[in-house]
Structures are given as C-alpha cells and as structure tokens.
Amino acid sequence: MPEYWWAARMSALSLDSSLDLPEQAPSAFAQLRPLIHRGWEMVLVAAELASPSLDPTLLLSDYDRCLPTALAARGWTSAQLQHVLEGVRAEGIACDRPGWLARHRFFPGVVERLHALADEASSWVVLTTKGAAFARELLASAGLQPLQLFGHESGSKPAVLARLQQQHRVPLWFIEDRRLTLEAVRACPELDPVRCFLVSWGYLAPGDSRNLPAGISLLTPEVFAGPLAGWH
Secondary structure (H helix, E strand, O other): OHHHHHHHHHHHHHHOOOOOOOOOOOHHHHHHHHHOOOHHHHHHHHHHHOOOOOOHHHHHHOHHHHHHHHHHHHOOOHHHHHHHHHHHHHHHHHHHHHHHHHOOOOOOOHHHHHHHHHHOOOOOEEEOOOOHHHHHHHHHHOOOOOOEEEOHHHOOHHHHHHHHHHOOOOOOEEEEOOHHHHHHHHOOHHHOOOEEEEEOOOOOOOOOOOOOOOOEEEEOHHHHHOOHHHOO
16 A cells, blocks of 8 residues: 555656645545556546545545546546556666565565465466566565566456466466456356455455355455365
8 A cells, every 4th residue: 555655646746746645645545445446547546635625435436437537637548647657666666676665565474375386386377457567576575486477568357367278377266356357257258267266355345255246256364375275
C-alpha cells in the first residue's frame, strides 16, 4: 500500500500540481484498492480523492462507470496515466532503489513458500498487472526467480494462461487475489483444466471469499504453506 499510494500520488501531481494530496494514503484509497485492476486506475483514483466534494462511497458502488467519466472530465487517457506511472516508478528505482523497495512488504509466508517450491521440483510463473520490470525488481530483492514473468504488457491473465497451456505448461494452478479475474478464467472453456485458487489474504473486497462459484477454491495461508497435495 505505501508504494501504491506513493506512485499514484506522484503521478497525479506530475499531471496536475494543484492537487492537494496527503503523503500518507487516505483510508478511502485503501477501501478502493480491491477494485483497482490496472496501474493507471490508481493514478486516476488518487486525483479524484483530492476533490473535497467526492463521495468515496459513489466510487465504491459504481467504480467501473465512474472511471471513464472521471477520465473525460480531466482530459486524460488511460495510456497517458500508465506511461506517467511507469516513469515515476522507473525514476524511483533509478534514484533510490533501496527506498523504493522499502515501500513494499511481501505478505507473510509467501517468499518462504515460493523458495520451497524449488525444493519440491515445482516451477512457478508470475502473472501481474504491474509492469514486468518493476515486478522483476521486487522478486529479485527477495532472491526469487520465477520460471517466467508476465507483466501487464503481455495481455490479460486469461490470455497468458491460454498461451502457457499451448506451451504445454500443465498442470496449471492459478493463484489470485482478485475474484473477478478468477471468474474471467472460469468463463473460458479452453481454460477448464486450470485449477483456480482465491487467496484469503491480499486486496480482497468485502464478501469476495463467500459463495465462490464452482471451480474456484479459497486458499488460506495455512494450506498455502503446506504440501501441494493438500490444496483443495
């Protein structure tokens, strides 16, 4: 969260220096984080939160419809915001890599479990909506090296999973903290063989872990830390 807000705030200010944005993430940003799917969205959300007349509950209740309206009102484009965001992050790494990395915290047990997969002869791949270069920096800081890494430049996660299947990377177990992404995978018949897991940690929206549709299993930290044979 500290890095998300720092990058979003710096990007928004570079586009509009008149914005009044606090250095620490406001509570509304944390509330909206589970809805944010792509990097450019968090820049727009940060800018919107600078408006004293904004009602965050409106964004929460109608997020997808509010985004294009807010973009149009500011005269911005999603590509423009993504470009600015990636520039801010690249400059942050170039000027102060330790400081940029210090804004991140891995969820407890994740780094250890990924290291353990190597001992179990199980390869793992990263699919992320973050830029690949930035994800690679984070992984390297923890001594982690996936078999492959796909950033937002590689396309949607269902599309990447389809390509991995074509490369005969099977079986595929897909672990994700965004329910809508898992539901998009389940909606693709060609991805039926992919096992889908929704983690119980991460940026879940309220109610995301309840009444999961068929083909999506909830993965707790305790099960994640255990043998793969015990995952259900």
